[in-house]
Amino acid sequence: MELKEKLCILADSAKYDASCSSSGSKRNTNSKIGNVAASGICHSFASDGRCISLLKILLTNCCIFDCKYCLNRKSNTIKRAIFTPEEICEITLNFYRRNYIEGLFLSSGILKSPDYTMELLIKTIRLLRNKYHFGGYIHAKAIPGASEKLLKELGALVDRLSANIELPTENGLKLLAPNKDSSKVHKIMNYVKNNRNQKFVPAGQSTQMIIGATKESDWDIMTKSSHLYNEYNLKRVFYSAYVPVNKDTYLPSLEKPPLIRENRLYQADFLLRFYHFKVNDLLSPDNPNFNILVDPKADWALRHLKEFPKEILTSSYYDLLKIPGIGVKSAKRIIQSRRVFKLCFNDLKKMGVVLKRAKYFITCGGKYFIDSNLFKKDFIEKNLMLEEKIPEKKEFEQLRLFNE
Amino acid sequence: MNNGCFIYEDTFLSLLTLIDYLLKNNIKPANIKNNSYFPNLLDQVIHLELKENKNIFKELISVIGPLASRAVYYVFLSTEENKELIIYYVILNGYKYKEQILTHRNLRCISKTIKISKYVAHEIHKYKGFLRFQEFENNLLYAEIEPVNKILELISNHFKQRLKNEYWIIKDVGRNIFCLYDKKKYYIVSGNEFSINEHIKSNHELEIEELWKSFYKTIGIQERKNDRCRMNFMPKKYWKYMLEMEDEL
Numbered sequence: 001m002e003l004k005e006k007l008c009i010l011a012d013s014a015k016y017d018a019s020c021s022s023s024g025s026k027r028n029t030n031s032k033i034g035n036v037a038a039s040g041i042c043h044s045f046a047s048d049g050r051c052i053s054l055l056k057i058l059l060t061n062c063c064i065f066d067c068k069y070c071l072n073r074k075s076n077t078i079k080r081a082i083f084t085p086e087e088i089c090e091i092t093l094n095f096y097r098r099n100y101i102e103g104l105f106l107s108s109g110i111l112k113s114p115d116y117t118m119e120l121l122i123k124t125i126r127l128l129r130n131k132y133h134f135g136g137y138i139h140a141k142a143i144p145g146a147s148e149k150l151l152k153e154l155g156a157l158v159d160r161l162s163a164n165i166e167l168p169t170e171n172g173l174k175l176l177a178p179n180k181d182s183s184k185v186h187k188i189m190n191y192v193k194n195n196r197n198q199k200f201v202p203a204g205q206s207t208q209m210i211i212g213a214t215k216e217s218d219w220d221i222m223t224k225s226s227h228l229y230n231e232y233n234l235k236r237v238f239y240s241a242y243v244p245v246n247k248d249t250y251l252p253s254l255e256k257p258p259l260i261r262e263n264r265l266y267q268a269d270f271l272l273r274f275y276h277f278k279v280n281d282l283l284s285p286d287n288p289n290f291n292i293l294v295d296p297k298a299d300w301a302l303r304h305l306k307e308f309p310k311e312i313l314t315s316s317y318y319d320l321l322k323i324p325g326i327g328v329k330s331a332k333r334i335i336q337s338r339r340v341f342k343l344c345f346n347d348l349k350k351m352g353v354v355l356k357r358a359k360y361f362i363t364c365g366g367k368y369f370i371d372s373n374l375f376k377k378d379f380i381e382k383n384l385m386l387e388e389k390i391p392e393k394k395e396f397e398q399l400r401l402f403n404e
Numbered sequence: 405m406n407n408g409c410f411i412y413e414d415t416f417l418s419l420l421t422l423i424d425y426l427l428k429n430n431i432k433p434a435n436i437k438n439n440s441y442f443p444n445l446l447d448q449v450i451h452l453e454l455k456e457n458k459n460i461f462k463e464l465i466s467v468i469g470p471l472a473s474r475a476v477y478y479v480f481l482s483t484e485e486n487k488e489l490i491i492y493y494v495i496l497n498g499y500k501y502k503e504q505i506l507t508h509r510n511l512r513c514i515s516k517t518i519k520i521s522k523y524v525a526h527e528i529h530k531y532k533g534f535l536r537f538q539e540f541e542n543n544l545l546y547a548e549i550e551p552v553n554k555i556l557e558l559i560s561n562h563f564k565q566r567l568k569n570e571y572w573i574i575k576d577v578g579r580n581i582f583c584l585y586d587k588k589k590y591y592i593v594s595g596n597e598f599s600i601n602e603h604i605k606s607n608h609e610l611e612i613e614e615l616w617k618s619f620y621k622t623i624g625i626q627e628r629k630n631d632r633c634r635m636n637f638m639p640k641k642y643w644k645y646m647l648e649m650e651d652e653l
Binding site: 003004007008011012015016032033034035037039041042043044045046047048049050051052053055056091094095097098099100102241243244256257259333336337339340341347350351 | 501504507508509510515529532533534535536537538539545547563565566567568569570612614615616618619620621622623624625626627628629630631632633634636637638646647648
């Protein structure tokens with residue numbers, strides 16, 4: 001098989017993994033080629049608008065597992081391929097020298113056994129690091145069930161090591177991935193968390209959940225995320241809208257991947273990590289799914305109008321963060337600037353505050369942006385929707401097309 | 405001398421030296437322009453013969469701090485028409501507000517500086533990713549860029565660390581200047597002194613390019629196709645020099 005065909009097969013099989021970040025690593029190496037950039041660098045953007053930072057490939061798409069949602073499952077009759085370690089090094093280095101990529105993302109189907117696959121991954125990456133002295137970013141997938149000794153070896157070679165939890169509940173996993181065992185994934189996460197340092201997985205670990213392949217609610221997903229962040233210090237949880245690649249009675253027949261839902265989950269994820277929100281603030285068992293029409297923060301604010309409008313000139317940093325349209329950066333800028341001069345609405349705009357959302361929830365120097373008698377839920381909700389240019393209703397019904 | 409149009413040699417240090425002189429002598433300039441400026445009839449052009457102070461940037465950093473100093477440098481690299489006057493006012497106010505200077509966003513020169521330096525920093529970051537080298541047969545790597553701002557040196561500094569054991573050349577097409585790197589240092593040279601011959605790509609180079617183009621096509625998920633999102637992150641002006649976008653131009 002030609003190298004080009006192999007690359008196409010093994011990139012095609014890897015593309016459903018959402019993670020492509022190359023940020024947050026710091027390493028001092030005596031490498032001959034390559035380094036890492038703390039901010040991460042995107043080298044291109046694919047036709048779906050996702051960033052291409054790493055050469056994202058599988059070592060092989062052969063797999064002994066039969067996960068229902070996966071293109072590479074054992075029972076699919078597709079073309080199978082396997083890279084040799086030398087081939088991977090050759091492509092990576094040639095791409096890196098020409099500045100196509102920031103590094104390598106290497107995952108794999110499970111060949112023979114978890115340990116056997118892990119050893120192949122290690123062999124490849126060791127070649128890249130020790131023979132070619134490659135200092136660029138490497139993100140490797142740990143194979144659940146592989147021994148601790150191998151985890152230790154791989155973790156010392158890469159910037160990021162991760163294992164995908166795939167589904168938020170045990171039931172979901174049992175249904176769609178009968179060969180997978182979430183306790184093995186947790187074991188990896190635990191090991192990485194306890195051993196992480198400058199020389200072991202410096203860029204930390206991440207994981208991914210598939211959205212919309214099972215009937216779990218956003219509440220289930222966010223509860224799981226929150227648990228993972230607290231328990232294992234994960235850098236990121238990625239959410240990947242389910243793309244129907246297989247037909248199976250256990251799988252929903254979606255017309256389109258649930259992209260808006262995925263977007264809401266990412267927004268909520270940021271609220272958990274940077275805005276001091278808790279899952280309970282955003283969702284509850286009685287209200288288990290995000291409002292598709294407005295973002296989670298605006299939705300929260302509309303349900304807690306009693307706490308608004310907040311005064312820009314006096315509110316604390318934490319209160320500023322709760323205002324829709326104000327982010328971490330703009331909140332910090334407000335705090336800095338209001339010490340040195342008196343802010344007005346126009347200044348806020350210059351600081352990056354999204355006024356089209358924020359203006360409904362704030363006063364600035366005691367003033368509301370229009371007649372303060374209009375500060376009512378109906379008025380705000382209606383206008384927020386108008387400003388957001390809500391797309392056609394059709395798209396929102398995509399989640400209910402389960403065939404059972 | 406008040407209200408004159410002051411001329412500086414087109415270097416950052418020469419501009420800072422001039423501004424320092426103006427501030428110390430309490431001269432308020434009507435304008436500050438580089439030596440390629442073509443004056444109009446009303447300009448009272450003043451050419452001071454000042455000796456460039458090599459330490460002037462360090463002195464600036466000690467007054468307004470590293471962050472604000474970098475922002476000032478980025479403004480200098482921009483194509484903003486009145487950038488010299490903006491820098492003059494930042495430094496003028498810098499003596500008053502010291503390291504707090506950037507928080508004074510209500511000053512026009514500061515809000516402008518923040519906006520312009522952000523734009524320059526953004527372009528630098530984009531080119532770190534979007535620049536594409538091709539390899540010549542003698543292992544030399546060659547890339548062309550066409551940035552709005554004068555960022556060739558800052559881009560080169562990035563690749564000096566990343567590709568330290570390679571010979572490479574980056575050309576700023578719009579300004580016709582080259583950066584040459586010889587595994588130790590880089591040199592910025594003008595297109596008047598240096599040129600690259602027309603080059604035919606080797607078979608090996610074409611194979612690698614083909615691999616990259618197929619990877620690019622494969623990695624996008626058809627069901628999630630989103631041209632608008634892609635365009636937001638990767639505006640069309642960058643496509644011209646990006647191998648993988650050739651077919652879509």
